[in-house]
Amino acid sequence: MQLTNRRVHLMGTVIDVSIYHNQPEPVLDQVEALLHLYNKRFSANDDSSELMQINKAAGIHPVKIHPELFELISLGKWHSCQVGSHLNIAIGPLIQTWRIGFSDARLPQPTEISPLLNLINPTAISLSEEDHSVFLKEKGMKIDLGALAKGYIADRIADFLKVEKVTSALINLGGNVLTFGPALHNPDHKWRIGIQNPKETRNTNLMVLAIRDQSVVTSGIYERTFEIDGKTYHHIFDSQTGYPVTSNLASLTIISPLSVDGEIWTTRLFGSSLEHIFQEVSAHEDLEAIIIDKDNYCFQTSGVYKIRLS
Incomplete structure (x- = not known):
């Protein structure tokens, strides 16, 4: 072979x-084909992805999602909430503001960054094992699973x-x-x-x-x-x-x-x-x-x- x-x-x-x-x-x-499917499921940069449906509903209502996406968010939340962890799956607002790695990357003003610190709180990600739904408790929250x-x-x-x-x-x-x-x-x-x-x-x-x-x-x-x-x-x-x-x-x-x-x-x-x-x-x-x-x-x-x- x-x-x-x-x-x-x-x-x-x-x-x-x-x-x-x-x-x-x-x-x-x-x-x-599987790679394309997973990209559609987990992408924080595709407005129509399954993950983005959660982000769009932040502060409004829970979103029922595929078990694999639920599994990854659950895993990410657990590790994000451990003492001393530098992982944070709720960091989406910062990623989207700085845009490092994209052609429109920029240096935000301190006045832009300060209010975002209250939005990147992984404990505000609510998970329901019963129906595999995710609810972001605050408007403006965004999950990013890039890590x-x-x-x-x-x-x-x-x-x-x-x-x-x-x-x-x-x-x-x-x-x-x-x-x-x-x-x-x-x-x-x-x-x-x-x-x-x-x-x-x-x-x-x-x-x-x-x-x-x-x-x-x-x-x-x-x-x-x-x-x-x-x-x-x-x-x-x-x-x-x-x-x-x-x-x-x-x-x-x-x-x-x-x-x-x-x-x-x-x-x-x-x-x-x-x-x-x-x-x-x-x-x-x-x-x-x-x-x-x-x-x-x-x-x-x-x-x-x-x-x-x-």
Whole structure:
């Protein structure tokens, strides 16, 4: 069997799905259809998405939603409400005001940011398990699942591929990577995943990992930026200030069995101290971390297996 790849431009990024299968193209057709379905379900930038129906009804009425969307919002709310968490799925008003990563990005005035801080409260997301409905208690609230959705989608695509008897795959949603099964093209049957050097151009790796049946997710301040008056602003926000997080971190990578867990923990921990990140990751036996600071010093937990360093 040959490794067959399908590339899709969606969700504001490039998605690659590579599989080993005797009849890969029909399977990849279905994967592509699923990607479009999930984009329509989870997008905060498509006015007709299922998620946007919740946001439009903020402060007005609950919205009954698909069980998968309800599951992801429930997961996101729980992690957003944990003490010290930097994840906040209610951060939509800030994202839409700054627009970092979009062509109309701008620097808001402090008078614009201040009232938004009262709207980005995840405890004001009301969930009904009984009918899978979501109610945003205040008008102007907006859920944004950008910190979680790609990981969740990668996990669901992997589930689908396994049902279709795909024994090996690599799913890359714009740098969010999930693998399962052996990489038959490599002698050790492990997949090679590069970790971006924050100080260099895209696809310049600081290191290369060898993984199997794991996900690699990276959050970095170099990914989406906006510069004005000589100052650069990145896309990772502090819910306390309304401005990008102030941190000595350039990037944080989490290696985990589930891709959604990598998404959760890179966001929950980005902005925390090095010591706190190590403490949290060490408390979860299935997580590993790679931390790169602004001076390009690299720190990692003991279970990280590298092929080489640049």
